[in-house]
Amino acid sequence: MSGPPTRVFTARLAGIAVFDPAGDQVGRVRDVVVALRLGSLPPRVLGLVVEVAPRRPVFLPITRVTVVEADAIVFDGRLNVRRFQQRASETLVIGELLDRTVRLCDSGDPVTVVDVAMEPTRTRDWLVTKVAVRRGRAGRHGLRRRGELVVLDWNAVEGFSAVEHGQGAAGVIAAFANMKPADLAGIVHELPEKRRTEVAVALDDERLADVLEELPEDDQIEILSKLEADRAADVLEAMGPDDAADLLGELPVEQRERLLTLMEPQEAAPVRRLLTYADDTAGGLMTTDPVVVPPDATVAETLARIRNPDLNPALAAQVYVCRPPTATPTGRYLGTVHFQRLLREPPPALVSGIVDTELDPLRPTMSLEAVATFLATYNLVAGAVVDENGHLLGAVTIDDVLDHLLPEDWRETVMDAAAEEGADPEEEALRRAEEIR
Template structure:
């Protein structure tokens, strides 16, 4: 195996994994280790690699041929059975980072920042070093403490269950993950760790992640945040996502949360809750890109360039007379972004509107909305009331969310491939017998 003598595991998070032909098969999400008695360094079993579609699989460390700063290469053999953590296994990034431990010689309390692994003469890998921070606390204050790198044997406390564990290190390791991928990671965590990570996320990030989780997990996480924090997260969610989530709650709890939300954020959610779920009104989002008739092409392009804007919403702008917040003044028409790209920046959007297609009515059924989008090859369509006011837009992702089976998110996150068990993988992950670890048995043959 081509590898450095020491690898800090948090730095592996998210790096690409390649087969011998140079094709990328996934990205590293964590490292699986087996703890051992006393202070003996844990043995590395393998990597958790996320392959498409968002499936974590186990890659035995014995099949890794190259470990570099920007890539992992393995021998090409990969069992696609979904990774299921066993009771004897520990995930380094998910479970060790941010742990509170003690220095064995002084008893001083420190927090874990990173963990390093090193290869042995027997071609196994062991956890060898721990980067810890002293006197820094958690959260933002943790940066003030002194950083130390000590031997694994120099710390105690990593084998015990810790209550109130922080999550700053884990979140830093996966800072660049898209919300859907972070949701997948959170879904795989034990309930205790999942709650700690959710509590550590800021409101906007947690709002994005919740929208990618199954509804029962959304409700469970939100319920453990406390009413005021839960209301803040709902404020940060897209109104249609917030309405979908609140619609699954008991009426009393829903009303308490709506009361605690900011009035300007709660108002569109209340409107959405008045429509049946499987209608255009129940599907729509209330914050599309809206412009007055005297806006220019340059202004429209500036708005849809916003990287935080959903691609479906950025595909077109809606021209309405003031007010330009939903429900708007009279709806005049839609301008597609391709048309904007073909016209001079100084042109007014009112001269470019497409009025050929009639807008949707809020009472239109889900099936009719899906047929409309499919017929005209649209990614979104306006929803207008009988008086000609724009109420919102329905995008194709909203339609897919409701056309797919109710448990489709659980299926994506949990469905395992019917792959046969890999004997080599089973042997590696099976706990050592007779009190002797695997690598020690190899050396004594």
């Protein structure tokens, strides 16, 4: 390696950009793969899990890495884009070692793994040599204050190979704190079932709700079933009503009703309404939380509403003008205002003067194909859904239409898709050699 660092803490690698020899970014680091060895021998680093488009984890042998910096990894040679499949002899550092409870060899006191460090050897191998741990009471290694962090040699702790139940997940969550929900969902999907549950349980309600919305259906059901009923209800409340309805619609009737009963009435009501519609209709596709303003709202007030960073970009593209009440189902629907029109008008102007009344709204019973045709015909990313009495029920966004037009398992297909290329001989030889060791 050219100028390698003397020590690298692995959790800090999460999310770092990976560049090929030409300087083009090919992906980001998601984890470090190591081979645990017998006794106190330090684990050998096999390589990195790198996520490349479209959300596919691939394996980069550590021998190919030439530069490790605070904000970049550079490798030489060719990156094999065959999907990474973890083997029984391999361990993921961030996904499986962080938050593990191990013991100090000299005292037997329990400590929690916060991070591990790897270092290069003169033979170009990398070994895990240090463990950053935290514990709560005084010990022989100077861990005097509650939560004090100390870096120890690898052979000063034991218990990494034992199966641990109830392993925490704070370290994993911290490592991926800035990751987009869709990308974090890909990481969660790849974890072993035990760790997937532990990480999901440790996420806060809002973050878990965002991740659930991006996971394949089977993962959603599995995780929700592992949560306490009250916690599951809280997470469902944090999800978009349409996503919550889709998930609840896959559960047995008794379980669905129990969770709906545990939800706050005002949160459960729109979900119950959505469950009355078929999945492949405008009513089943819509969200009940579009941006709605009264006719006397100003352009400035309306623009402030769509500036909300938590708002779905498709929902922010247009605003629906209705007479009070403005919560769905609203008072009489008057029309739509497109955000580009808002940008062209003076801030004090009223939205009632710029409403598009020529665009017919969707009806809740319209089919998926009819909704898709409507959006395509008028070049829209969302459309209002209005009942026969003229009340706005919600809005259908293009992302939900695509979600239902694609094959049912499209999320899992994206996460699990493997390239058609064969295995890289060098990579396979390296990994097989580590299995023999």
